[in-house]
Amino acid sequence: MRILQSSIVRAVCACVVGYLLVMYRTEMLQWLTIAIGALFFVSGLISVIMYYVEKRKAERTAEQLATIAEMRDGADAPEDKRDILRSIKPTFPLVGLGSMILGAILSMMPSTFINGVMYVLAAILILGAINQYFNLSGILKISRVPFIYWLFPTIILLAGIYMLVNPLESMAMPFRILGWCLILYGVVECINSIKIYKAKKDYEKAQQRLEETTTTSMEDNIEDAEIVE
Numbered sequence: 001m002r003i004l005q006s007s008i009v010r011a012v013c014a015c016v017v018g019y020l021l022v023m024y025r026t027e028m029l030q031w032l033t034i035a036i037g038a039l040f041f042v043s044g045l046i047s048v049i050m051y052y053v054e055k056r057k058a059e060r061t062a063e064q065l066a067t068i069a070e071m072r073d074g075a076d077a078p079e080d081k082r083d084i085l086r087s088i089k090p091t092f093p094l095v096g097l098g099s100m101i102l103g104a105i106l107s108m109m110p111s112t113f114i115n116g117v118m119y120v121l122a123a124i125l126i127l128g129a130i131n132q133y134f135n136l137s138g139i140l141k142i143s144r145v146p147f148i149y150w151l152f153p154t155i156i157l158l159a160g161i162y163m164l165v166n167p168l169e170s171m172a173m174p175f176r177i178l179g180w181c182l183i184l185y186g187v188v189e190c191i192n193s194i195k196i197y198k199a200k201k202d203y204e205k206a207q208q209r210l211e212e213t214t215t216t217s218m219e220d221n222i223e224d225a226e227i228v229e
Contacts, residue, residue, distance in 0.1 A: 008190055015186035021179030025172035030110045037106025040099045047096030054090040111168065118167030125160030129153040 021028055106113055132153035136145050163170040 008193060011186040011189035011193065013186075014182045014189065018179040018182030018184075018186065021175045021182065023179075025175035025179065026168055028175055029114065029168070029172045033110035033114060034107050037103045037108075037110070039103070041103025041107060044093075044096040044099030044101075044103060047093040048100065051090055051093050051096070058089050114171050115167045118163050118171050122160045122163035122167070125156050125163065129157035129160060132156070 133150075136149060136153070139145055159170075
């Protein structure tokens, strides 16, 4: 019974998550973009903070080494300090700063970023489809091109146009597909769990009846054996 309950709970959770993905796919896409942006921003911020921590350590180390050099050689301490600091100073994390900027853009303007990405992808698809049309037209001069070869670039062109007209909707399409798959999984899991549970119960009842029949038969044989004696 515990196995049945866990399967049903798992199926219900899958259906609920699938329903949320289907009904609120655009919002889920935006929240996912914001979460990714937050991760980029935090990772970049950590690298920048570590840079300043290491820079302060390098400055203290340069001061100590310059003081030791001055005491030993009588050299110009400020000049020695600059040379030492230049040699041990950490490199500024440009990648970390870029991660912070990208994370801020993703977190503060998720819809704008998604639209921009989808416009770029749509333009790539449209240009690719047009290029395929030109290539097929060139082949027509020397050979016949079957209809199916024209169908593929047409599908690509239509997909690009659809992405250009509805960028958020087309970007959220995988969430809708995933949501319906989760709902289907939940329903099938629930049906299979109930079916397996009933099959196990029927098997246990059949085994119990077989054991009872075997026991009764053995008792009858024992009674017959006593009567023969």
